[in-house]
Each structure stands twice: as C-alpha cells, then as structure tokens.
Ligand code: NAD
C-alpha cells in the first residue's frame with residue numbers, strides 16, 4: 001500500500017451525504033487513503049461516486065457495519081487511523097413503518113462499529129479518531145421560537161431520531177468509559193444533488209417534472225432548517241481536522257423554511273426552467289394525511305462551530321435550490337436508475353467480474 005498520511009474508513013459513502021464527503025476527501029486530500037464501506041441498501045448507489053471511483057486514493061468495500069468479522073478484517077487490512085461514520089437508515093417515514101430496522105443499523109450497527117474500532121486500536125489510541133455524523137432531530141421539536149444548541153437535552157420523538165440519539169449516547173459512552181477519541185456533529189436537513197427521491201425536496205422536484213401530485217403533509221406548516229449538502233461536507237472536513245476530542249458540534253444554515261413555502265418556491269423555479277406558465281405546477285399541490293408525531297420545527301444554533309472552528313455556510317438557499325433543480329433536470333438517468341433498482345446491476349458490472 002502506498003505511503004498515505006492517513007487511512008480513513010467512511011461508512012455510508014455511497015449514500016447522499018456520504019458520497020459528497022467521500023468526494024471532498026478523495027479530491028482534497030490525495031495523501032489520504034479513503035475506504036468507502038457501504039452495504040448498498042436501497043439508499044446506497046455507486047453511481048454517486050462515478051467521478052472518483054478510479055482515483056488512486058479511493059477504495060470501495062461492500063459490507064454491513066453489523067458484520068463484526070468483516071469490519072474487523074478491514075481494520076486489519078487497512079490499519080485505519082480514523083472512521084467517519086455516516087451509514088444509517090435515514091428516513092423518518094420508513095422508521096415509522098419498520099422501527100426495528102433502525103434499531104439494528106443505527107443502534108446496534110454503531111455500537112458494533114465502536115467496539116471493533118476500540119478493539120483494533122487497543123493500546124494505541126493516540127492519533128485515532130471516531131467521527132460520528134448525526135442529526136438535529138435528536139433534540140426533538142421546537143415551538144415557534146428558540147434554537148437547538150449543543151446543550152439542548154435530547155428528546156427524540158420518531159423511531160429514526162430515537163435510534164440516532166441512542167447511537168450518539170453510545171459514541172459518548174465509548175469516549176468516557178474507554179477513552180475512545182471521538183467527535184460528533186448534529187446537522188440540520190440537507191439538500192442537494194444525489195438525494196434519494198423519497199425525501200421532501202427531491203421527491204417534489206421529481207413529481208413536478210413528471211406532473212404528479214405534490215403530497216404535502218398536514219398543512220405544510222412544519223419548519224426545517226436547510227443546509228446545502230456540500231456545506232455539510234465542508235463542515236465535516238473542518239470538524240474532522242480541527243474539532244476537539246470528546247466534543248459535539250451543531251451544523252446548520254440559519255435557514256428556516258415552512259414546507260409549503262419550499263414547495264411553492266420549487267414550483268416557481270421549475271415552471272421557469274421547464275417553460276411552463278407561472279402557477280402551473282403549484283396546481284399539483286395536494287394536502288395529505290399528516291405524518292404521525294410530526295415534529296413541528298427544527299432550528300440549529302451553529303455558533304460554536306462558527307466561533308471555535310471558523311466554519312460558515314457558503315450558499316444562499318435560493319441559489320442552492322436552483323443548482324439542485326438543475327442537477328436533477330440534467331441527470332434524468334440517475335433518477336430512473338435509483339427508482340428502478342438499476343444501480344444494483346451497475347454494481348455487478350463494475351465489481352463482480
Ligand atoms: P442515506 O440514506 O442517503 O445513505 C445511507 C447510506 O448508508 C447508504 O449508502 C446505505 O447503503 C448505507 N447503509 C445503510 N445501512 C448500512 C449498513 N448496515 N452497513 C453499511 N452501510 C449501510 O443517508 P444520508 O441522508 O446520506 O445520511 C447520512 C448520515 O447523515 C446518517 O447518519 C444520517 O442520520 C445523517 N444526517 C442526515 C441528514 C439529512 O438531511 N439527510 C441530516 C443530518 C444528519
């Protein structure tokens with residue numbers, strides 16, 4: 001193996017955020033070896049990484065974070081200096097249908113990964129790092145006012161957020177009990193390219209293009225704080241290199257939007273881009289049954305990350321949304337493949353020779 005200054009395992013690197021993190025690290029740090037470990041669930045897609053898959057400092061390993069023997073074998077094979085852990089079940093609506101899948105991957109999977117890292121690094125923890133990527137949803141739901149800070153008590157309300165909160169607690173427990181070097185970040189809702197079309201923004205873009213109804217839960221009054229995915233990847237880069245051992249950092253865009261306002265904005269952007277009369281796509285909006293236990297509002301106070309580590313978001317929402325819409329309009333095949341399961345065939349052609 002070439003002389004890399006760091007060998008890093010990124011878990012979930014074939015997913016939405018993970019692929020942006022992997023791309024950033026592979027391109028920015030040719031002196032690092034990046035090993036992408038991903039089980040390729042429905043949300044994992046190697047097409048997200050086409051532009052870096054033949055880079056010298058990038059390797060893909062297909063496997064499950066729950067498979068202790070396999071993961072321990074990877075630690076032996078690559079002698080990792082760090083783990084950036086993003087692999088997870090990530091969709092709230094799926095967690096309501098199948099909560100135990102979230103317990104398995106997010107809770108057991110994270111605990112298992114922590115355990116394997118600790119065993120593999122036994123007696124030589126200096127300079128090692130376990131970076132856990134988490135969500136603002138662990139803090140629960142806000143009323144009309146206030147922000148989540150790093151001191152806000154955890155109060156998760158969906159099976160997804162409960163499983164992520166539990167994984168965060170295990171990360172801190174491994175730090176306090178066994179001295180595992182860790183950092184943790186809790187980020188607000190992301191948007192951008194390569195986002196699976198089951199989440200609000202890509203689902204609406206896809207449906208607007210196909211003139212399908214736009215299902216808005218309840219009255220569309222729920223508020224989320226949106227951050228461009230490449231800004232999240234940059235924040236992870238900053239925290240990975242400059243974050244303090246044992247600390248957690250909130251990441252957010254100071255960018256709150258009601259769901260219904262986002263849907264109207266997308267309709268208006270896309271009417272222009274698709275040459276439709278203004279107001280045409282908004283006619284597709286349909287108010288549907290609300291999500292059970294639907295959190296009203298999330299809003300992140302990212303002051304600590306800004307003041308202590310100097311990170312700030314780079315894009316205004318409208319600009320980021322335009323770029324996102326352009327990407328989806330230019331990548332119709334990507335949407336077709338992820339919605340038809342073609343990417344599994346892509347994997348077989350690419351890796352199973
Ligand atoms: P995603 O669902 O797009 O990707 C998850 C990836 O993990 C997929 O590639 C999938 O194949 C892989 N994976 C799932 N189970 C696995 C397992 N058992 N073993 C190995 N790989 C497995 O998710 P995302 O939106 O990119 O989120 C990534 C991380 O960031 C998650 O931990 C999520 O909780 C967190 N997060 C997401 C957001 C957001 O807005 N999407 C915001 C804050 C934090």
Ligand code: TYD
Pocket residue numbers: 091092093189198199200201203215216217218220222223224259291
């Ligand atoms: P989502 O993208 O699933 O992210 P999260 O639930 O993790 O915040 O949903 C964002 C918001 O959009 C949330 O308030 C639920 C709402 N929503 C809809 O109104 N319609 C939809 O079809 C989806 C998927 C979400």
